Each structure stands twice: as structure tokens, then as C-alpha cells.
Amino acid sequence: MSLRKKTISGLTWNFAQQFSVQLIGFCVTIILARILLPEEFGLIAMLTVFIAIGNSLLESGLTSSLIRSSDLGEDDYSTVFFFNLVGSFVLYGIVYLCAPLVSSFYNQDILTLILRIYALEFIINAFFAVQNARLTKEMNFKIQMKIQIPAVLIGGLLGVFLALNGYGVWSLVWMGLFQSFLSTVMHWIYSGWTPEWVFSKTCFKRHFSFGYKMTLTGLLEIVYRNIYVLIIGKSYSVAQLGFYSRADSASQLPIANISAVINKVTYPMFASIANDDVRLKAVYKKLMQQVIFWNAPVLILLAVIAEPLFTFLLTSKWVPAVPYFQILCIAGVMYPLHAYNLNILKVKGRSDLILKLELIKKIICIVGILCVLPFGIYGLLYFQLIFNFFAYYINSIYSGRLINYSIREQITDIIPIIVASAFAGLMCYLANMFYFSSLQLPDIIRIVINGFFFLVIYLVSSTFLRLAPINDFKQLILTK
Structure with missing residues (x-):
């Protein structure tokens, strides 16, 4: 397939995926916003920066390196997969221990338990990061659409059900975790790739030399994007x-x-x-x-x-x-x-x-x-x-x-x-x-x-x- 046709196909399927996912998410958000209070959305917003930093650290820019590199072998993909997986457990342990500090910063005791549960997303996401990178490298956005739409839809329905039954802020937490879990399962079903039991130091150094700079760049962007949340959350009310x-x-x-x-x-x-x-x-x-x-x-x-x-x-x-x-x-x-x-x-x-x-x-x-x-x-x-x-x-x-x-x-x-x-x-x-x-x-x-x-x-x-x-x-x- 020519680059032009491949690009048009990629744009078409990716737009269909993005539009469908966002439309479903938008409808779910409208329903949840009508049920829940601004304060409950504010509590989740307080944790956004920490969850985003964790996910960025896990990726380490290595998946970006996979997408841009040519002549990749199974050693490359498997090495990145296992690095992400081990890193996710280490990172979760750090967040678990630091959760009380986050609660103290915002003066919101409930955030300790919320963060400890919500951060399980790190481990779940680590299981499909490489599969997603392979699909992106191949510009196979049709498969990504088949994965994302059911995950967002079913997860959204769960969130609405929990909100209607009085779970409050926890409806947002469990919705996010369940969406990640479904996305992981379907990536393993549809991607056609599973890791081999191998970890290559050579491959790791190759991708890390490019990826660590991208990670630092991503962290800077995440902190910038969320610095307003940190300041507003610290200085103003949860509702604001x-x-x-x-x-x-x-x-x-x-x-x-x-x-x-x-x-x-x-x-x-x-x-x-x-x-x-x-x-x-x-x-x-x-x-x-x-x-x-x-x-x-x-x-x-x-x-x-x-x-x-x-x-x-x-x-x-x-x-x-x-x-x-x-x-x-x-x-x-x-x-x-x-x-x-x-x-x-x-x-x-x-x-x-x-x-x-x-x-x-x-x-x-x-x-x-x-x-x-x-x-x-x-x-x-x-x-x-x-x-x-x-x-x-x-x-x-x-x-x-x-x-x-x-x-x-x-x-x-x-x-x-x-x-x-x-x-x-x-x-x-x-x-x-x-x-x-x-x-x-x-x-x-x-x-x-x-x-x-x-x-x-x-x-x-x-x-x-x-x-x-x-x-x-x-x-x-x-x-x-």
C-alpha cells in the first residue's frame, strides 16, 4: 500500500476510533456530571498529575523508540515489555507509600485510599503498552478502534451504574480501572503478539538512549499541564x-x-x-x-x-x-x-x-x-x-x-x-x-x-x- 493510501486509511480509522471513543466518553461524562457533585470530580482532578506522571515513567519513551525504529526483532519488543512490567510494580509500591503525603498536601484524607486503588492502573497499562505500540507502528488503527470502543463503553456503563447507586467518587475510580483492564484483555486478543521470555541489554540500551530524553520531556509536559490543578487544588476549594x-x-x-x-x-x-x-x-x-x-x-x-x-x-x-x-x-x-x-x-x-x-x-x-x-x-x-x-x-x-x-x-x-x-x-x-x-x-x-x-x-x-x-x-x- 502506498504512503498516501496508508495515511488516508490511518486517518480514517483513527478518526473513527477517536471520535467514537470521545463521543461515548462525552456522553458518559455528561451523565456522571449530572449525578455527581463538582467536589467529587475535584478529588479525582487532584490525583491526575500523579497518575499521569506514573504512566509517563512507565513508558520511559521506549515505546516511542519502538515506533520510530526500523529492523526490530522479538528481542526489542520483549525487552521493552518486561522493563515496563517490572517498572510498574516498583512504581506502584512507591505511590502506595507516598499516598499519605499527597493527602496531606491537599488536606484531603480520603485521597490516600483513592490513590492507592487508582494507581493499580500502572500495572494494568504495562501489560498492553507494547502491543499498542506495534499497532501504531503498523498504522493499524482499525484494530485499535475495535479495542477501545468496547472498553470505553462497558467501563462507562459501569461508572454510571455505580454513580446511580451512591458510590460517588469511587464510581470514577472503578470506571477508569475497568476500562484499562478491558483494554489490556482485548489488546492481547487482537494484537496477535505475545512476549518471549527474553531481555536484551543491547536492545534496552538502544531504546533507552532515545527514550529517557522523551520521558523527561513527557514529565515536563505533564507537570506543566497539571501545575494549574496543583495550584488551584492547594489554594482554592475542591468545588472550584x-x-x-x-x-x-x-x-x-x-x-x-x-x-x-x-x-x-x-x-x-x-x-x-x-x-x-x-x-x-x-x-x-x-x-x-x-x-x-x-x-x-x-x-x-x-x-x-x-x-x-x-x-x-x-x-x-x-x-x-x-x-x-x-x-x-x-x-x-x-x-x-x-x-x-x-x-x-x-x-x-x-x-x-x-x-x-x-x-x-x-x-x-x-x-x-x-x-x-x-x-x-x-x-x-x-x-x-x-x-x-x-x-x-x-x-x-x-x-x-x-x-x-x-x-x-x-x-x-x-x-x-x-x-x-x-x-x-x-x-x-x-x-x-x-x-x-x-x-x-x-x-x-x-x-x-x-x-x-x-x-x-x-x-x-x-x-x-x-x-x-x-x-x-x-x-x-x-x-x-
Whole structure:
């Protein structure tokens, strides 16, 4: 199969998987949010950073090395598998012992038991990390879809059942663990690979030399992504953290669907043409424009319709999360391109440069956060917005140098798309302010009218500006 057909197939199946999984997860979350209290979501949010750090340490970047490497043998896969498995038990033991410290930090005694149970996810996930990496390397997203949809659906149903029966925060814990367990079982059934009893020091050194830098990079990103949760959880009420967590999760939905699809497919695809800079630049440019073309308008529209959307889906008890959600939506416009840029550095084997860039960005981030702390939670949110655009700028400079695609060229290629999205959002906002709000329409009607109005303006603006992604999308998807 040609690279083009393989990419289209990968995009199609991966988007189907991502959209289906996110849709199911979204529906489950809506139901749970209507049953549970913001405080119960806040408790889980407090542990997010620790669970994410644990999972990142377990991966150790070794699975990324498997995906980018060629001429792999069974020794490579089995070595990484057993390293992850042993590491998961060691890490769980550390978390188990440190759980009381986490509870003390947040002054929430219940977190000790929750963390000790929730952290079992480390061990469960270690059993399928390599199988998942093999499927990604082969761009076999059809099988991944068959695995993920049942796991999310059945796990979600369990979570709703427990919530309805008064399990509170524990319904979220057991839902997550059960989803991981089902995913593990089905990876072993569908992947067609099982480890051999072998551990090669040579293979380990090969993958670790690349992977440990990716691990440090991942840890920096996780700490950055969750530093707001740590600060809000420590400084404000559990309910306020619940509002922030729900706003952040909701704003991540389009980002997760669009960026996860693009990045998961582009990494192995870029790796296959890593030595052809001219071709790599052409593909990179087209996909970058596609990411912004779909991501920017969706997030801006969500920011405009945030109030009726939250009221309709989550009930009025979640309305305090609306302003947080609106700021985070705008902040997320450029976020999918962060990992997308880093994929260029990864396939070029520059994990050292990735680590250097992440260190620089995170140092600047920490200094910035300390400066805006006196301005409260909104100071943190607006800083997050500004920093996301700055982070894209830094990443694109270095990835662009490797493929002769300057930051000026990149910005020139995406500015018209952002302008079209912003114009549609502004027109929709003004229509709401001066007309729709006075009609006192039901929330669902307001959402539908605003969505249609925004779509018409965005498509007309895109056509007027002759945006390249429209034609590229037709050629990529519609042309056989």
C-alpha cells in the first residue's frame, strides 16, 4: 500500500476510533456530571498529575523508540515489555507509600485510599503498552478502534451504574480501572503478539538512549499541564477545582479528537519519509493547515455557546465553569500543533533538542505562573492562553529549521485560517449580544442557531479567503 493510501486509511480509522471513543466518553461524562457533585470530580482532578506522571515513567519513551525504529526483532519488543512490567510494580509500591503525603498536601484524607486503588492502573497499562505500540507502528488503527470502543463503553456503563447507586467518587475510580483492564484483555486478543521470555541489554540500551530524553520531556509536559490543578487544588476549594477540571476536560474534547488523530498517524508516517526533507515539508504544511482549519473554528464556536451548552448538558450547577471553559477554548487553538511540531524532531532523532526546548519553556512557564499568582485563578488562565501561543512559536522555529520551513512561512500559512475563525466567532458573539439573547430561546435552540450561523459565516469567509485546506481536504478524502 502506498504512503498516501496508508495515511488516508490511518486517518480514517483513527478518526473513527477517536471520535467514537470521545463521543461515548462525552456522553458518559455528561451523565456522571449530572449525578455527581463538582467536589467529587475535584478529588479525582487532584490525583491526575500523579497518575499521569506514573504512566509517563512507565513508558520511559521506549515505546516511542519502538515506533520510530526500523529492523526490530522479538528481542526489542520483549525487552521493552518486561522493563515496563517490572517498572510498574516498583512504581506502584512507591505511590502506595507516598499516598499519605499527597493527602496531606491537599488536606484531603480520603485521597490516600483513592490513590492507592487508582494507581493499580500502572500495572494494568504495562501489560498492553507494547502491543499498542506495534499497532501504531503498523498504522493499524482499525484494530485499535475495535479495542477501545468496547472498553470505553462497558467501563462507562459501569461508572454510571455505580454513580446511580451512591458510590460517588469511587464510581470514577472503578470506571477508569475497568476500562484499562478491558483494554489490556482485548489488546492481547487482537494484537496477535505475545512476549518471549527474553531481555536484551543491547536492545534496552538502544531504546533507552532515545527514550529517557522523551520521558523527561513527557514529565515536563505533564507537570506543566497539571501545575494549574496543583495550584488551584492547594489554594482554592475542591468545588472550584472541580469546575476548572470540568472546563479543561470539555475544552480538550475537540483537541483530543483532532490532534490525537493527526499526531498518532503523522508520527509513523513522518518516520517513513524522515530522510526526504522536501516531501516531509510538503506533507507537514498540508497537515498543519488541516489541523488549524478544523480545530480553531470548533473551539471558538464552543467558547461562544458555552453558557447554554453547559446549562443544557450539565445543568446549572456547572455554570461557574463557563468563563474558565471560554478562556481554555481560546488557549487550545494552537495546542494541537505542539505535539505535531515535536513529531518532526522525534523522527529526526533529536530527542535531546526536544528536552532542551521543554526545559526552556517550562522554566519560563514557572516564572510566569509565579508572577500571575497574585491575580488569582483568572491570572493563571490568561497566562495559560498566552503561553500556548508562545510555546507553538518556540517549537515551530526548531522543527522548521530541520525541514527548511521557517516560522514566518508557517505563520503566513495559518493566519488566514485563524482570521476566518475569529471573524465567524465575533459575528456570532455580536448576534448573541444584540439579538438572540433578547429572544429568551431554549438552550438547545440557541446552540443550534449559533452553530448554523457560525458555520455559514466560516465557510463563506474560508471561500472568500481561498483557504488551501478546503481544496486539500477534497483531494485527500474525496479523490480516489
